[in-house]
Amino acid sequence: MSMQTYRDSDSVDVVIIGSGAAGGVIAREAAQAGLTVVLMEQGPRFSVRSFRHDELKDWYLGGITNDVVKNPQTFRDAPDKKAELQTFKPALWYGRGVGGSSLHYTANFWRFHEIDFNERSVLGPIPGTGFADWPITYADLEPYYTKVEWEIGVSGLAGASPFDPPRTKPYPMPPLPVKSSGVLMERGARKLGWHPFPAPLAINSENYRGRGSCVHCGFCHGLPCEVRAKASTLTTVIPEAEATGRCEVRSESYVFRIETNAQGRATGVTYFDRDRHERFQRARAVVVCANGAETPRLLLMSASTQFPHGLANSSGLVGKYLMFNYSSRAVGVFEHELNEYKSVQVSRILHDFYDSDPKRGHYGGGGLDARMGPQPTTWAIRTASEGPSWGSEFKARLKEFPRSMQVAGHGTSLAVESNNITLDPDLKDAWGLPAIRTTYKDHPDDLANARFLRDRGADILEAAGALRVTKADVTEQTSSVHLLGTCRMGNDPATSVIDKYHRSHDVRNLFICDGSSFVTSGRGQPTMTIQALAFRAGEHIARFAKRGEI
Amino acid sequence: MESANLSRRSLLQAIAAIIASAATPLGWAEVAQAMDAHTAPLTGADEKLAFFSSSDASDVEAVAAQIVPTDDSPGAREAGAVYFIDRALSSFFSQLGGDYRSQLSAFQAAFRKQHPEAASFASLSSRQQVEFLETVDQTPFFNTTRLLTLLGMFSLPSYGGNRGGVGWKLIGFEDAHVFQAPFGYYDRDYPGFVIDPVKSK
Numbered sequence: 001m002s003m004q005t006y007r008d009s010d011s012v013d014v015v016i017i018g019s020g021a022a023g024g025v026i027a028r029e030a031a032q033a034g035l036t037v038v039l040m041e042q043g044p045r046f047s048v049r050s051f052r053h054d055e056l057k058d059w060y061l062g063g064i065t066n067d068v069v070k071n072p073q074t075f076r077d078a079p080d081k082k083a084e085l086q087t088f089k090p091a092l093w094y095g096r097g098v099g100g101s102s103l104h105y106t107a108n109f110w111r112f113h114e115i116d117f118n119e120r121s122v123l124g125p126i127p128g129t130g131f132a133d134w135p136i137t138y139a140d141l142e143p144y145y146t147k148v149e150w151e152i153g154v155s156g157l158a159g160a161s162p163f164d165p166p167r168t169k170p171y172p173m174p175p176l177p178v179k180s181s182g183v184l185m186e187r188g189a190r191k192l193g194w195h196p197f198p199a200p201l202a203i204n205s206e207n208y209r210g211r212g213s214c215v216h217c218g219f220c221h222g223l224p225c226e227v228r229a230k231a232s233t234l235t236t237v238i239p240e241a242e243a244t245g246r247c248e249v250r251s252e253s254y255v256f257r258i259e260t261n262a263q264g265r266a267t268g269v270t271y272f273d274r275d276r277h278e279r280f281q282r283a284r285a286v287v288v289c290a291n292g293a294e295t296p297r298l299l300l301m302s303a304s305t306q307f308p309h310g311l312a313n314s315s316g317l318v319g320k321y322l323m324f325n326y327s328s329r330a331v332g333v334f335e336h337e338l339n340e341y342k343s344v345q346v347s348r349i350l351h352d353f354y355d356s357d358p359k360r361g362h363y364g365g366g367g368l369d370a371r372m373g374p375q376p377t378t379w380a381i382r383t384a385s386e387g388p389s390w391g392s393e394f395k396a397r398l399k400e401f402p403r404s405m406q407v408a409g410h411g412t413s414l415a416v417e418s419n420n421i422t423l424d425p426d427l428k429d430a431w432g433l434p435a436i437r438t439t440y441k442d443h444p445d446d447l448a449n450a451r452f453l454r455d456r457g458a459d460i461l462e463a464a465g466a467l468r469v470t471k472a473d474v475t476e477q478t479s480s481v482h483l484l485g486t487c488r489m490g491n492d493p494a495t496s497v498i499d500k501y502h503r504s505h506d507v508r509n510l511f512i513c514d515g516s517s518f519v520t521s522g523r524g525q526p527t528m529t530i531q532a533l534a535f536r537a538g539e540h541i542a543r544f545a546k547r548g549e550i
Numbered sequence: 551m552e553s554a555n556l557s558r559r560s561l562l563q564a565i566a567a568i569i570a571s572a573a574t575p576l577g578w579a580e581v582a583q584a585m586d587a588h589t590a591p592l593t594g595a596d597e598k599l600a601f602f603s604s605s606d607a608s609d610v611e612a613v614a615a616q617i618v619p620t621d622d623s624p625g626a627r628e629a630g631a632v633y634f635i636d637r638a639l640s641s642f643f644s645q646l647g648g649d650y651r652s653q654l655s656a657f658q659a660a661f662r663k664q665h666p667e668a669a670s671f672a673s674l675s676s677r678q679q680v681e682f683l684e685t686v687d688q689t690p691f692f693n694t695t696r697l698l699t700l701l702g703m704f705s706l707p708s709y710g711g712n713r714g715g716v717g718w719k720l721i722g723f724e725d726a727h728v729f730q731a732p733f734g735y736y737d738r739d740y741p742g743f744v745i746d747p748v749k750s751k
Contacts (some may be wrong), residue, residue, distance in 0.1 A: 044734050055705060055706075056701060060701065061642055064723050068645070087649075088646070157745075160743065162746075178737050178740050179733035180732075180737045182737070183736045186743075195664065197743070197745075215729070216730065216731070217726075217729065314697060336734070336736065338734040338736060339713050340733075341723055342733040354595065361633045376717065376718060377701055377702040377704040379721070380700040380703065390618075390683070392615070392621065398720065399720065401723060402723075
């Protein structure tokens with residue numbers, strides 16, 4: 001199939017920066033609505049046929065993600081410290097290739113609940129934080145959650161959890177087969193009176209929309225799917241966008257500046273092409289979907305005399321209120337083999353502790369899931385951090401791999417202004433552009449909540465009959481794959497970056513949609529909501545374009 | 551290529567079983583291709599060193615062999631972890647090379663101070679090695695060596711370690727690309743999910 005291409009001088013309707021979970025969806029929605037689209041991606045376009053079970057490459061060498069050599073980052077836990085260069089793994093880890101982080105995600109696709117959107121009104125303010133309501137409700141987003149489930153492809157069982165928010169349609173595919181970890185979670189949790197249920201996953205349990213069903217190879221987590229059963233935008237909406245004949249995907253095209261004119265309108269984007277030549281793509285509207293770290297970085301790099309603090313930053317909030325979620329874990333070792341390294345990560349989850357409860361003494365809530373945890377290499381590294389770390393006893397622990405599972409807790413993060421993305425004042429990447437500098441320290445309530453969830457996970461493992469249960473230490477996080485909140489949505493231009501349609505308050509034809517749009521962190525599984533927002537944003541952007549309102 | 555042929559055969563058997571039992575996975579051609587590429591490098595071991603001198607390599611190998619010792623099953627030595635480390639520091643982890651070289655020197659200097667009589671760490675008895683390592687197992691050198699040893703033991707054999715898949719065999723990981731339920735002991739006789747077991751009784 002010959003693909004549509006555009007010249008830089010063509011003024012396309014929209015240029016989208018970032019081809020991940022959000023950018024791929026908006027590209028398809030815009031192109032199917034009749035708009036011309038250029039979809040820019042920093043990284044290459046991988047062939048699905050090149051995907052391997054290569055844990056070293058994809059976990060430690062930036063195979064499909066940003067890496068510490070070409071895309072260096074710095075990290076610090078307080079604003080008065082000098083941020084340190086990350087030399088082994090980057091602090092913030094994200095997909096760098098067509099498909100973005102939907103290539104390497106685990107594909108846990110929980111909807112947010114109603115409370116995630118209005119929690120500030122329900123619970124009241126939390127001093128020292130930017131805790132706020134969203135300007136939209138769950139009901140506003142419900143049709144788009146349904147769209148994600150049916151158009152991206154989600155396996156699950158409607159009505160299986162008493163805590164689920166209302167839905168208008170069942171899932172299009174049944175849940176994936178239960179794993180031993182799922183059976184044990186059911187056994188333990190039900191003894192305790194809790195309500196485990198089949199995990200919704202963006203992984204095919206049967207052939208769906210031209211993609212095959214899962215073959216249970218066990219390498220979803222952090223790696224790309226070689227059979228296209230795990231839904232990445234590379235294999236779902238992006239080919240559909242291209243099939244319209246109105247969308248060009250421009251890989252290895254690294255946008256580093258959004259240009260504006262004297263009227264304060266965006267005119268297009270300046271980028272390095274694969275030969276590192278500087279080019280400019282003209283467009284009627286610019287949509288930034290580069291993720292919660294790269295999006296604020298690009299806006300800050302686009303500062304000008306007219307916008308001295310960065311584009312769309314009259315509120316001063318671009319890059320601020322970074323939220324990671326906290327992922328805690330309890331590990332259980334059982335008598336018999338579970339062989340958790342087979343099949344998808346998660347087959348059972350529970351939401352009994354989703355809502356915050358003042359009786360716990362802290363803000364926060366979350367979900368629990370029963371999962372495999374790491375693949376062999378990371379298993380070994382993690383085992384060394386949680387007990388004997390060398391010698392015969394350590395070796396004996398390594399051999400517990402097939403008899404182990406974990407219950408992971410996925411919890412809230414509060415929006416704290418000093419947790420943020422800024423441009424490193426000294427460090428540059430391989431293109432000479434300022435590196436991402438992350439400043440982050442978990443709020444004490446986030447840590448207390450993580451301990452609470454971890455302990456409930458340990459309760460489940462004990463009730464299920466584990467021979468030994470280990471609670472992983474809850475310490476302050478220094479890295480994350482959930483990059484949320486850094487260009488938050490809101491009605492008031494003084495306290496938010498974008499409006500409820502994802503239009504930036506300051507620049508009429510600049511839209512932003514990805515994890516940065518989040519006002520609260522949710523309970524740990526953000527991609528489902530990122531894509532629901534993207535379907536909704538895409539619909540509105542197309543509507544605005546047709547009315548001449550961009 | 552015997553092992554690759556065997557793997558290929560078991561893969562085709564697995565695919566045949568899936569076709570017989572359920573929906574055909576559309577991506578089976580991709581699985582076959584990924585698996586071929588995966589198993590091919592299992593043969594052939596490169597013993598040349600690019601980063602270490604042979605005496606440094608002996609010391610690092612001896613440390614690695616205490617991290618995952620050889621007993622009734624193979625350890626880091628049989629996995630060829632030191633060859634992985636050598637290759638890593640001279641290529642894909644070269645950014646760690648400078649620091650590692652000075653950490654190794656510091657380790658060797660501390661060792662000479664403690665054991666002026668010994669030719670090298672590697673020349674000590676296993677018991678003496680363990681005693682010395684217990685005094686340095688919180689140092690950057692030891693931490694980095696452990697990290698690299700574990701990466702070497704469990705990564706694809708094509709990176710120079712995990713020779714013959716000994717790391718995977720050690721922990722009971724089966725290197726295959728297609729599995730079918732039931733996956734383990736506890737999901738064998740699962741009766742199916744019941745939405746509310748309390749109410750349905």
